[in-house]
Amino acid sequence: MTIKELELLTMKEVIELFKVKESKVRRAIFKKEIPYIKLGGLIRFKKEHLFDWLSARTVCPRPSFLASDILH
Numbered sequence: 351m352t353i354k355e356l357e358l359l360t361m362k363e364v365i366e367l368f369k370v371k372e373s374k375v376r377r378a379i380f381k382k383e384i385p386y387i388k389l390g391g392l393i394r395f396k397k398e399h400l401f402d403w404l405s406a407r408t409v410c411p412r413p414s415f416l417a418s419d420i421l422h
Contacts, residue, residue: 356396357396357397357398358387358394358395358396358397359394359395359396359397359400360394360395361375361376361393361395363395364395364400367400379393384400384403385399385400385402385403
């Protein structure tokens with residue numbers, strides 16, 4: 351595996367990717383709610399891990415929920 355395949359993101363890149371405030375990401379790190387890699391004093395995020403983490407938190411509608419339910 352090459353360095354490019356790792357696709358390690360910085361804090362700034364994660365903030366831009368998720369469009370959230372820095373404090374939100376820092377809080378998630380502190381609470382160990384988001385996957386990260388610590389390299390000495392640096393925090394990095396593996397892009398693949400972030401997308402897996404995000405997918406696991408996706409809320410899907412119930413199968414019985416239909417747009418017609420809203421209209422009636």
